Amino acid sequence: AQSVSQHNHHVILSEAASLELGCNYSYGGTVNLFWYVQYPGQHLQLLLKYFSGDPLVKGIKGFEAEFIKSKFSFNLRKPSVQWSDTAEYFCAVIPYSSASKIIFGSGTRLSIRP
Amino acid sequence: KAGVTQTPRYLIKTRGQQVTLSCSPISGHRSVSWYQQTPGQGLQFLFEYFSETQRNKGNFPGRFSGRQFSNSRSEMNVSTLELGDSALYLCASSLEAVYEQYFGPGTRLTVT
Numbered sequence: 001a002q003s004v005s006q007h008n009h010h011v012i013l014s015e016a017a018s019l020e021l022g023c024n025y026s027y028g029g030t031v032n033l034f035w036y037v038q039y040p041g042q043h044l045q046l047l048l049k050y051f052s053g054d055p056l057v058k059g060i061k062g063f064e065a066e067f068i069k070s071k072f073s074f075n076l077r078k079p080s081v082q083w084s085d086t087a088e089y090f091c092a093v094i095p096y097s098s099a100s101k102i103i104f105g106s107g108t109r110l111s112i113r114p
Numbered sequence: 115k116a117g118v119t120q121t122p123r124y125l126i127k128t129r130g131q132q133v134t135l136s137c138s139p140i141s142g143h144r145s146v147s148w149y150q151q152t153p154g155q156g157l158q159f160l161f162e163y164f165s166e167t168q169r170n171k172g173n174f175p176g177r178f179s180g181r182q183f184s185n186s187r188s189e190m191n192v193s194t195l196e197l198g199d200s201a202l203y204l205c206a207s208s209l210e211a212v213y214e215q216y217f218g219p220g221t222r223l224t225v226t
Binding site (some may be wrong): 101 | 147216
């Protein structure tokens, strides 16, 4: 079955530390990839997306993600986190063949120490 | 532009009852998707509607159903509620394809 894995369930960092959240998917074909963020008390919102082209995509608030096809990965990065980045982060995949069926990872909770 | 709205925001029901949740998409959006979010299973796709037709569905039992009206508003219904249906139900809308979705605040359903 198609799945998305986020191996880090809870990450704790200090402000200004660098961030990398892992995301791996199990699907051999073409995929569309997303990272969503849910800040405390707020709606889920789209951070960034990859459809095709440059595998390094930039999103809002200084986040970026790199698609590595050979590793089936789409890791999220930020060079220097802030306390306001405290949130839950979800990786999501739409396999090209599935039309609109989106598969979410289990999420990674990020806590930033001020 | 108003965001996605969901009503009610909180709901408490008893096992065996049925429930209907409502979602109003962003104006102009024709695709509405529904998700169930629980601590154990995370975010799971329920179904997606586009122009009043179910375009895709996830792996949920037939007790979960939905529909979309001509104004793109959508409802989902859960019949014969079980304790395990307690969850946050999220609705998301997008222009046509699911690719760029805007989520609502969710309806917190508690089944006792």
